[in-house]
Amino acid sequence: MTTTSVGALLRTWRERRGISQLELAGRADSSSRHISFVETGRSRPSEEMVLRLADRLDVPMRERNALLLAAGYAPRYAHTPMDAPELEVLRDGLERLLTGYEPYPALVVDGTYTVVAANRGVAMLLDGLPEHLLAPPLNAMRLTLHPRGLAPRIHNLAEWRGHLLEQMERQIALARSEPLRALYEEVSAYPPPPAPDPPRAPVEPAAAVPCIALPLRIEHEGHLLSFVSSISTFNTPMDVTVAELAVETLLPADPATAKYLHARA
Structure with a gap:
């Protein structure tokens, strides 16, 4: 009923x-x-x-x-499309934010993890993925956990996968979102990929640096990179679209990762 x-x-x-x-x-x-x-x-x-x-x-x-x-009242909050002229200032601000964070990866996602914007640091990590995963609209969860996505490159996949699925479970508990639940059912059913080959030219181990948060350890062209993730949302939003946006930034978790990214830039 x-x-x-x-x-x-x-x-x-x-x-x-x-x-x-x-x-x-x-x-x-x-x-x-x-x-x-x-x-x-x-x-x-x-x-x-x-x-x-x-x-x-x-x-x-x-x-x-x-x-x-x-209750019989009109909706209070607008739901403005992201490409609408009214959000031009917001889009410009987000682009400046992501560009300013380079060479470190950063992206903006909506309430179902559809990628709204991303910088060149993210593009570097996605290099070499199959076209069907890179076809718009990009989905951050699908890109990360798909067996042909980033998953085979993630060295601590079991931990990172568990973290992402728990994050989605908390969101589902807080909001009635059928698209989010469908996405969760899809990505949680992905078969675990085989373990990645050892890096061909490993960087300085991240273990040498105190662990402040669960790191994402991902291989890129034979180098093992380590990141910690930070997620930001807008304070006191008055629009549904803006309320559901989240900015995720990946901060190098060790000096070798930062050095590698700056050298690539």
Whole structure:
């Protein structure tokens, strides 16, 4: 049965977050009686209350629009296409950010890991992959975990694969995204690739440097490179498209990787 009422949707989000009606009421400056009435359909929440509850439940922006529609209100947040003129300044800013990060790899993905933009550092890592994986739209998870993608080049694939799948599981738990769930089912079903051949000219081992985060250890033209990943999102976005963007930067985890990238540049 499809859930359509705002009360049922709010109850679903509350149960997903694992909090009681009393706790939600305290967070939203309301009463558990009113929350109960909203969830059972005995009371229609105001537009302000819908948005307040959505905020306290950390509901993704796309789903906040769905809550408003279910309550009989107009969507509050625009969903502007990435190529729209209104986002020209954003696109230009992202391009400048990615270019400024070179020679280190950096890319921008949307809520389903479709690559919106990437710099030359990423292009270097993707060099030599089959055309069918490089055909647009590029998908970062598919490129990384596909047995004909980057997976055979990743020396700590079991750890990195586990990290990426756990990251997707957390996102699926936070948002009702069928495309994201379908992507997860696809990439988690990829067969494990054979172990990569030893690097032909290995760089200085990353183990010589203190480990600050799980590194991505990937081979490139016989050199073993080591990166740590950082992901940034926009603060207080007011557009669904912008809210779902994430900037991932790969920082060299050892001096030899940084030296190699600068030499390539």
